[in-house]
Structure formats: C-alpha cells, structure tokens
Amino acid sequence: MTDSRQAALFDLDGVLLDSADAVRSTLAAVATCALGRRVTPGDLPPGALRRPRIEVLALLDVADPDDACDRWWDGAMSANPVKPFPCVLSGLLALRAQGTATGAVTLQDPDRLRWLLPPTVAELLDVVITRQDTRPKPAPDGLHAALSQLDVPPERAVYVGDSPTDMTAARAAGVVALGAVWGWHPPAALRAAGADHLLPEPASIGPSLMHHLPLIGST
Template sequence: MTATRRAALFDLDGVLLDSAAAVRATLAGVATCATGRRVMPGDLPPGALRRPRCEVLAFLDVADPDDACDRWWDGAMSANSVQPFPGVLSGLLALRAQGTATGAVTVQDPDRLRWLLPPALSELLDVIVTRQDAPPKPAPDGLHLALSRLNVGPEHAVFIGDSPTDMTAARAARVLALGAVWGWHPPAALRAAGASHLLPAPTSIGPSLLRHLPPIDNA
C-alpha cells in the first residue's frame, strides 16, 4: 500500500469519549434491574472499568450477567450523557486541517454508536470500525481494516488507546502505539503492554502525535 497521507486512529471510551461515569452508572443500573435491589456506582468493585462487565455484574450478585446486559444495558446507558473530553474536538480539527486522516477502532456495537456518539465527534472521524466489522482488539484486524479504508500504510499511522489490549493491537498491526493516561488503565500497564509513548492529557491530541512517524515521500 502506498501512503498518500498519515492517519491517527483512536479508541473511543476513555480516549475520545469521557464515558467512565456513564459506564459506572450503567453497571449499577443493570445490577439494580437484575437483582431488584438498589445498586449504586459506589457499590462497584475496585477497578470496575478495567474488568469485563459480566465479571463486575457477577460480583454484584447478578445471576445471569449476559442476559442482564442483553435486557437492560442499552436502556441504562442511554440515560447517561457522554461527551468528548475537553480538547478532543479541537485536536481532531487540527489533525484534519493538516491533511491527517482520523478514525476510531472500538468494541462498541454500531447500533449503539448511532445514539451514543456525539455528532460533533462523529463528523470528525473519517472511519469507524466496530466489533461487527472485524474481530475485537487485541486482534489487529480492526486497525488493518481502518487503514485499508483510509489508504494509509501502518508505518504512517498512530493508534491512541487507554488499555493494554489497545497497545497489543497496535503493535500487532505495526502501528505506533501511544498510551492515553487519562483513560481507564494506569500508565505502568500501558508501558508493559508496549506503548511507545505516553500522552498526559486529551489536549495532547493534535498534529504533534505524528512527530515520531517517518516523513511521507509522494514523489
């Protein structure tokens, strides 16, 4: 593949979207519906956002977490507002202004994204790859698909994520792995999973993300 531009790919939750409070509230809401007792976000186990949701619901005495999620997850999630982190929209605008393609690779369901993803953010993403488009991370397939749709080679792309699986996927795709320390996982976990660099804040999103990439020769 001949690269004609660069690409910045992102995870959504915890990187572009400030969804931590909404996910905690949703876990509590699903548990409340399933158990018939009031469950509050403060009742969640430590590190709930870093654990599979069914594991968290089992901790809260939900007998069939998979069924509970099928029944109540989207309804509980839709009651919570989710917005981009401060600085994300301006950073994406700056990337696009200098010709960089932008995209997201997420484990979210595409039907959910239709109402979860703020339009102002969706409009700034050239491609969105979901769990229905490709095997989820840590498999590299989603990143490969996004880059194929953008016509960008992996050597000219970065992937910004907040989890060890994000870093593993980026390295497997031969894309520069950048860790977002404002997300759901600690910096040490991102480093251990292979992050090449750690980004301190959402305001780090912008053209400076690309400074570690080789130049493009379009001659």
C-alpha cells in the first residue's frame, strides 16, 4: 500500500443520502400492503429509523415482516426519490481534487443501489462495498475491502457514519471514526460507540475530514 495516499469512506443512508423520508414512506407502504389498511409515516413507532425494519413492521402488527419486505420493499422504496444532502457533491469533488480516494461501505444490497444511489454521487466514489461483498458492519471487513481496492492503509483513512454500528466497524478496522450527527442516531450514541470526532453538518464533508487523521492512536 502507498502510505502517502489517503481515503475518505462513507456510509450512504443518513450520511451522503437524505433517505429518511423515503424509508419512512416505504415502511408505511409495506405495512399498508401487508395489513390491507392505510398506514402513514405518522403511524410508525418512535425511533423507527433506528430500528431494524422487521422490528418496525412487527410493532405495526404485520404478521410476517420478512415476507412483506420480500414482496413490497423494493417497489415501494424505488418510488421514493433519494437525494444527496446539501454540500455532499461539492465536498466529494473537493476531496477528489486534492487526491483523496473516496468510497462507500453500506449495508444496502447491490441490486438496490442501481436505483437508490444517484448517479451524481456514484460517479464521485472510487469504490462501493455492499453487504454482499463481505461480512456486513459492524465487522470491519467492508472497510478493509474498500481500502484494499484503493491501496490505502487504515491509518490513512477516515470513515464517516451515522450509527453505532458504523463507529464499531471503523474502530475495528483501524480507521478514524467520524460520527455524522445529521443522520439517524443521536450524538451520545455515536460517542458511546467510539466516535473519535462528531461532525455537525453535511458541509463537514470535504478536505477538512483528513485533518482528523492524527487522531489515530491518540484515544
């Protein structure tokens, strides 16, 4: 690996992509199809975005959440547009302009990314690792796979995520764990999971991310 090269890796949902409304609408649509009565996003249980979708649907009295997701999730999700957060595209462009490699490590399935990941974002990522490529987070395998493809050592990389699972994976991979507080989980949960630093807004994505590299080994 080339020690002079750096990499900024990201989760997708809640970090690069503003998908919260789309996921809420999808949960409501799947429950509607399964129950035969209208369910709205306002009917979802508290903290729905922080719970597994199977758990949310079970709390809504869906008898077989797995079957319901198999039948209706992708169709419902594809009908809801997902956009990058403000400043994400310019931040990724700036990172690449300074020679920093970029990538995503996500729990999404690769088939779903064909319509979930906007082309404007995809073209700015040097590598995308999905749950089918390696053991999923919180295992560090996905981050290691991305860094291997980018030829960047872990100590020269950061990972930006919005969940405790992301922070656990980053710490296990030996990269700087940066918590995105504009995502789906509260700052306290990110800190408790080992975040090295919290980022306040999507505008934090850019070359300044790499200023956190000295945090490696300091905590």
